[in-house]
Amino acid sequence: MLCTAEADGKMGIRKPRELPHWKPGEIERTKILLKKTLLVLCAVIIPTASGFGGFGGLCNNFRRGDTNGDGNVDLSDGIATLTYLFGGASGPGCQDAADADDSGSIDLSDAVYTFQFLFLGGEPPPTPGPWNCGEDTRVRDNLGCEEVGACGAELLSRDNSDFDRFQLSFSPGLGFCPEVGRVFEATINQQADGRYRVELVILRVGQPGEPCLKFFLGDVPCAVPEALPARYLTADEIARMLPLFTDLGVYLEAHHICDCIAIDPCRIGNFTWDGQRFSDFLCSNRRLADGQAQGILDFLESLR
Structure with a gap:
């Protein structure tokens, strides 16, 4: 109850405005909605360069x-x-490169x-020219590059099949959205006897009172890591694992697109062989080639 001074100077009594009542479960649903909104912001690609023509x-x-x-150029x-x-013939991997006169289109000229x-x-062909890699100064055309060819990061092959210890972990970006x-x-x-011992941790829905994963964003209000019983890999599982680690495609520099846009993946996969870590994040200086990370994740899922 609140006291108010009325026009004639007498003191009156005014009831306070009632606060809205939350229906059962509405608070948790609102929290999840806010998390989903932030998740969209986390996963979005944010341009940091201005101009027309997009990326x-x-x-x-x-x-x-x-x-x-x-x-x-020959x-x-x-x-x-x-x-x-x-x-x-199929179109060039980089249309901008094929636009030799920088007219904004590819034709006989x-x-x-x-x-x-x-x-x-x-x-010589206009900027960036025929000798050095660079960007297009004509940002109003609609040409782009699906592939950057020799101007992209060099794809290397690495054999990590002879390892003592392999580890997978996930780290957060702006938020954290592991599945x-x-x-x-x-x-x-x-x-020492040549066998492989595997230990897996899954992420499950948390129960009231359990410590939740920090910074977690997802469809549930709480997620909790849970260790599965350790075991040894079977001969068939080893036969499927070793080829995945034998011919790994890796890059030792970030993707060129990271020079002009900011990317927050919300979840970064880290793959480590005997202390040598590679990421599935495009903007990492040590990253796995496309499809490599997913192949390893699919294999680990099959071990559950």
Whole structure:
């Protein structure tokens, strides 16, 4: 109850405004909705470069005129352009590179421009030029790069099959959204007798009173790690595991797109062999090639 001074100077009594009543379960549903909203913000790709043309012009790294993406501008590039235009060949991996005269489109004039530069003393292709990798300064065109060819990070092959200890873990970005009901941590140790001992931790829905995973964002209000009983891998499981670790595709530099946009993945997978860690995050300087991480995760899921 609140006291109020009325117009005639007398003291009156005014009832306080009633606060809204939350229905059962409504608070938890609201929390989950807020988490989902933040999750969308976490996973979104946020442009940090301005200009028209989206990422197509600003995030591509290429040599202009290098239609076939082999790292050199030569006769084969002009031929590749003509074959694409008139011979039914598939399109160039980087359209910006094939746009030799930087007109904003790929046509016969691009092949002519390339040949004039190579054999008739013509002007070199415009910025970034035919010799160095760089970005497109014409940000208003609609050309982009599905592949950056020789201007991209070098794909290396690594054999990690002869390991003593393999570990999987997940780390957060702005938030943390590991998948509930799936493997959250994993350790595989090779024993002195040659056997492999596996320890898995899954993420399950938390119960009231249990300590929840910090910074967790997801469809449930609480997630809790739970260790499964350790065991040894079978011969069949070992036969499926070793090829996954034998020919790993890895990059030792971040994806070029990370130079001009900020990416928050909300969940980063870390794969470690005897202290050598690689990530599934595009902007990591030590990252696994496309599809490698998922193949390992699928294998670990099959061990449950």
